[in-house]
Amino acid sequence: AVAAIKAGRQKILFLGNLQARRDWGYAPEYVEAMWLMVQKSRPGDYVVGTGETHTVGEFCREAFGYAGLDWKKCVKTDARLLRPLEADHLRADASKARRELGWKPRIRFGDLARVMVDADFKAAGLTPPGEGQAALARAFGRRAWFKD
DSSP: OHHHHHTTSOSOEEESOTTOEEOOOOHHHHHHHHHHHHTSSSOOOOOOSOSOOEEHHHHHHHHHHHTTOOHHHHEEEOGGGSOTTOOOBOOOOOHHHHHHHOOOOOSOHHHHHHHHHHHHHHHTTOOOOSHHHHHHHHHHTTOGGGOO
């Protein structure tokens, strides 16, 4: 929605509960954790996540702000999008994955928003600011799975 609004193809993003707290993480890192799990000689149950939470509103502030937009002008709540049984606070405890797999997240919340906005800008035919790709390069070096 950030890219669509920036490109003039959309005016408003409608969301439900902006106060819901979530553990936001970078999906390719979670796939890496899954790969590490299947390398173990014995199966186990692991939780994968960053261990920190941010609200949906905070994510909007990061993503829209990075694109030079005022999120409060672009995001509206819609009661129809509220979940009847909302889990208000979801935070992962990935200590077992860290301990047994040596896995830990490298992309943090602010950088995740930038990575997502950069990708969506590119998909929309806009020039991305580029901080997301820079964050990926800092975190992973020249690993091919995050490149264009």
